Amino acid sequence: MARIQFTDWTIPVAQVGSRPGQTKEIDQEFPAPEGIGDTIVGVKPGAPVHVAGQFDSIVDGLIFTGTLTAPVDAVCARCDVDLSRDFAEQVTAFFPYENKGEDLAAGKDDEETEIIAGEEESGDLYPLLDNGSFADIEPLIRDTFVTALPLQMLCRPDCKGLCPQCGADLNEEPAHVHDVVDPRFDALAALKAQLEQQEK
Template sequence: MKHPQSTGQTGPLQVDVKQLKDHPGAQEILSRDVPAPVGFSTVLVGIPEGSNLAVDLRIESVHEGVLMTGTASAEVVGECGRCLDPISYPLTVDVMQLFSWADKAQGTDTGEDEENRAVGEDLMVDVEPVLRDLMVSALPFQPVCRDDCPGLCSECGFRMEEDPEHEHEQVDPRWAALQGLKNQLNDGDDEA
């Protein structure tokens, strides 16, 4: 199993859990407003890097490791997937993650993933990957400014909201040659 290594630096989303080691039932409260890290986004929406990310977590020592529960909140901004208008709304996710003590996690061979994270050998927990997984997965795949947004015309980009009756005459390509012949015959009738 991989264990996070200490880089000698602690970030705003890294938590020192040394005081919780070997004290099951002990707990700490982590309540911080931190700048959102890079990568909390999808193609059309996300949490802008550096914007406010509010983290309210209870960190509790349990026999297996450290149990982290609470919420994380931020403002999502982006574009509507239909009309490209700007959108913005608050997002709050529930956090519940167990970080196993390094000595307890060594007996497992499942590797480190979303369900099986480990406390670093330096007794630090990096909360950023957990929050990224939770918040990015809560973002909509196709964000819309409102459920009934008509979007843009696929032919010319016209805002369908401005004229719901907007349409283009579509000629079946199999009949296009006959349309040209019809136009020639009509032009011939006008000359006669």
């Protein structure tokens, strides 16, 4: 039987899983998995994600409740300045003992496997590896922040953005104005320049 590959995201939970009513506290950092957001708003792969909470064993699995905190890097949607903020998300996740891959590996009958496989598609279940010895929290970290991150962020709610004519930062130069009052003049000037170029 192939050994399960343990990763940076596996947490030993064999003891808490030995019988219902056990608790294991977690307070440590894990590297952010790939695929959370993008360069506009995202968590860089490998950035430290703090996981604080506990695993509680019930009859058919482990429940994790806690807070995941990740450093989010973003670019202000109005003024392009780089932002870095911590996002903290409350999570509750279920890690069932019956796991499709695990059951197949262990050679158990498929009856339970089919039921669980249907539920897994809901995306609310997270994997236990090696017959319930380890919890794999990589998908939980990814799902949590992929869902939590906004598509855009602002450096501050009233960010004034950049001057549409010259790109000056209007937060730094609130009094910034151009002599041309009507922006349509700009469009006309551009058109004129274009026509002149074509004539050459």
